[in-house]
Amino acid sequence: METYYHPKDLPKFAEISEGAPELAHKFFDYYTAVFAEGELTQREKSLIALAVAHAIQCPYCIDAYTQDCLEKGSNINEMTESIHVATAIRGGASLVHGVQMRNIAGKISL
Amino acid sequence: MTNLQAAENLNSNLFQISALETFRRNLENNGLDLTRANCTTLQINVGLLCNQSCKHCHLDAGPSKKEIMSEKTVDDVLDLAGRFTFETIDITGGAPEMNPHIQTLISKLAPLTKTLILRSNLTAIAEREQVLLLQLLAAKKVTIVASLPSLNETQSESQRGKNSFATSIMTLKKLNSLGYGLPDTGLELNLVSNPTGAFLPSSQEQTEKRFRKMLAQKWRLFFNNLYTFANVPLGRFLTWLENTGNLESYILKLAANFNSCTLDGLMCRSLISVSWDGYLFDCDFNQAINLYMDGKKKHISDLKSLPGPHDSIAVAEHCYTCTAGSGFT
Numbered sequence: 164m165e166t167y168y169h170p171k172d173l174p175k176f177a178e179i180s181e182g183a184p185e186l187a188h189k190f191f192d193y194y195t196a197v198f199a200e201g202e203l204t205q206r207e208k209s210l211i212a213l214a215v216a217h218a219i220q221c222p223y224c225i226d227a228y229t230q231d232c233l234e235k236g237s238n239i240n241e242m243t244e245s246i247h248v249a250t251a252i253r254g255g256a257s258l259v260h261g262v263q264m265r266n267i268a269g270k271i272s273l
Numbered sequence: 274m275t276n277l278q279a280a281e282n283l284n285s286n287l288f289q290i291s292a293l294e295t296f297r298r299n300l301e302n303n304g305l306d307l308t309r310a311n312c313t314t315l316q317i318n319v320g321l322l323c324n325q326s327c328k329h330c331h332l333d334a335g336p337s338k339k340e341i342m343s344e345k346t347v348d349d350v351l352d353l354a355g356r357f358t359f360e361t362i363d364i365t366g367g368a369p370e371m372n373p374h375i376q377t378l379i380s381k382l383a384p385l386t387k388t389l390i391l392r393s394n395l396t397a398i399a400e401r402e403q404v405l406l407l408q409l410l411a412a413k414k415v416t417i418v419a420s421l422p423s424l425n426e427t428q429s430e431s432q433r434g435k436n437s438f439a440t441s442i443m444t445l446k447k448l449n450s451l452g453y454g455l456p457d458t459g460l461e462l463n464l465v466s467n468p469t470g471a472f473l474p475s476s477q478e479q480t481e482k483r484f485r486k487m488l489a490q491k492w493r494l495f496f497n498n499l500y501t502f503a504n505v506p507l508g509r510f511l512t513w514l515e516n517t518g519n520l521e522s523y524i525l526k527l528a529a530n531f532n533s534c535t536l537d538g539l540m541c542r543s544l545i546s547v548s549w550d551g552y553l554f555d556c557d558f559n560q561a562i563n564l565y566m567d568g569k570k571k572h573i574s575d576l577k578s579l580p581g582p583h584d585s586i587a588v589a590e591h592c593y594t595c596t597a598g599s600g601f602t
Contacts, residue, residue, distance in 0.1 A: 204479060233468065236475035236483060238425035 168222045176223075206235040213242055214249035287562070287590040288506070290521050293528055296592045307536055307586055312579040314544035315359040315386075317350055318342075318557055319372040321549060324397045326509070327420075327433050329467055331561050331591075333508040334367040341367075346551040347374045353547070353573045354385045363390040363418075363544070365557060368397035376409055383413035390416045394433070395441035411451045416461040418500075419445070422469050424487050432469045445494045454496040464499045471519040473530060473598055474501035503527065505594045507561040527593040535596045541586050547573055555586045564589060 180187030198208050209231045216224030232242050286295045300307055320341035323334040342350075354362060362382050369375055369391055383389050391410060398407065410417065419441075423429040426438040433441075445462075449455060454462035464484065468474050481499035488494040504510050506524060514520040545566065546554040551573050553566040564587045565571065566580065 200479070204483075205476065206479065206483070230472055233470060233472045234475055236423075236466075236480050238423060238428040240425065240427070 170226060173223050173226060206232075206237055209235045210237055210241060210245040214245040217246045218249040218253055288520065288524055290524055292521070293524055293590060296588050296590050299528070299531060299593075300588075303533060305533055305536060307539070307588065308542070308582070309580050309584040309586060310542045310582055312357075312543055312545060312581065313359060314361040314363060314540070315354060315357075316363040316365060316544050316546040316557060317378075318365050318547065318549055318560060319347075319367065319369045319375065319378065321367045322371045323366060323368040323394065324371065324400075325368070325394055325434050325437060327394075328513050329432055329469075329504040329510045331505040331507040331510060331558055332367070333512075333561075338367065340549045342372055342374065342549045342551075344374055346549070347378055349551050349572075349574050350378070350547060351381050353576065354382055357579055359386050361388040361390065361544075362386045363392070365392040367549075368394055370397040370400075370403055370406060376406060379406075379409055379413055379415060383415065388416055389413065390418055392418045393420075393444075394437075395419045395421070395444040396433075396437050399440050399444045399447075407447070407451065411453070411460060414459050416463065417448065417453060418463045418465060419448075420467070421445075421464045421484075422467050424484060424491075428469045432467070442492055442494070445488075445496070446492070449493075449495055454494075461498075462496045464496050466499060466501050467504050468501075471504075471514060471517075471523040471526075473526065474503050477501045477599060501599075503594045503597055505558050505561075505591055507558060507591050524590065524593065527597040528590075530597040531593060532596055532598060535599070539595055541595075545576075545580065558591055558594070559587055559589075562589065562591070 177187075177191075180191070198205060198212075201208075203211075209228055212224065213228040213232050216228050229242070232245075286293050294302070318332075321332055321334040321338035322336070322341050323330075323338070324336060326335040362385070364375075364378065364382075366372070370393065372378075379389065379391070397403070409415075420433070421429070421441055422432050429438045429441075430436070445454075448462055451460065452458035453460040466474065466480055466484070474480075477500060480501050484499050485496070488496070506514055506520065506527075511520070514523055541555040541559075544556065546557050546560065548554060548560050553571050553573060553576065554560050554564065555566050559565070563570075566587060567585060568587060
């Protein structure tokens with residue numbers, strides 16, 4: 164195996180149901196329902212998915228949701244902004260833990 | 274792959290991609306039949322001359338093209354439109370506005386059909402000398418079908434060329450001022466949004482909703498309907514797909530999204546398409562590969578009767594474009 168990730172593996176995702184079909188069925192039904200048009204449009208949901216894909220750094224999801232965002236009518240500026248949202252939250256999540264650091268340091272320091 | 278020819282052999286596909294089933298065999302495998310219904314539409318390609326060189330153009334139209342419908346062929350087209358009854362007549366190009374006989378064609382075709390359509394790129398018609406044409410279109414209540422791929426300038430111009438976006442917005446404003454796209458004027462303005470790359474189009478309903486909202490909010494622009502179409506892998510778009518290594522994945526994506534429900538509504542079932550030099554095709558895309566109607570090169574002046582129910586339709590692998598997802602009607 165040259166690499167753990169291969170683009171041709173992405174279409175094999177559905178094969179995961181061969182292991183635990185009932186659970187996979189529930190998951191894929193849920194997944195489909197989540198991405199259906201609701202209070203949020205499918206385009207907005209796809210942009211959120213793209214941002215999350217970057218936050219969790221999933222190459223499959225980045226590939227799939229880059230294409231999906233374009234197919235839903237988003238443009239590169241919107242997609243880039245969505246990634247900045249993920250980045251801000253990820254960075255912010257680290258930084259906000261500085262409060263804990265400050266609490267602890269404050270408690271034990273003179 | 275500059276000289277694509279549709280193959281008769283069921284196993285040999287237009288793009289020579291081994292993983293691709295031929296379109297005809299795919300129909301057979303699915304027990305499907307694609308034949309004609311009643312012919313209700315005449316589509317006329319008045320030439321490949323265009324002021325733009327859009328990257329997705331299936332006909333490779335552009336400013337240097339010499340293929341323009343002559344006055345003689347225009348007369349033959351008018352004769353054809355008079356001999357038969359067409360509910361819709363659809364004028365396309367190139368940029369139809371650049372054909373010197375366009376005003377004659379529009380004036381004489383308008384009384385012969387319920388719906389006369391002019392396909393516009395929104396920039397050729399912006400030229401100063403086109404003021405009379407605009408007035409004629411409005412007077413004859415010609416439906417305008419206009420290209421606007423994206424609401425984003427960069428994305429739109431990546432397909433249609435520099436400065437095309439601002440001009441398109443300006444033309445849409447002008448069309449609205451003439452009454453196009455407004456309620457109760459009888460002047461229909463429809464938009465077409467093609468994807469700006471090797472991916473499928475967005476949902477027509479959702480895109481129309483977003484365009485309606487954004488065009489009104491940002492520019493106070495109005496239109497009637499919006500259509501989303503996939504790009505056809507022929508002409509300049511095919512060259513781009515090949516040069517960027519996107520051809521195989523794009524064609525396979527189209528084929529993987531084959532939707533048999535699209536077959537009934539396919540435009541090739543109900544129209545005849547006339548090339549700039551007066552020859553007959555089942556659709557404008559087939560013109561790009563000389564895939565003639567009924568497999569024979571036939572001039573409109575020799576057409577004795579319109580094709581009808583159960584007559585054959587010439588197909589090749591580019592037809593996967595019109596059957597992908599929600600389809601292309």
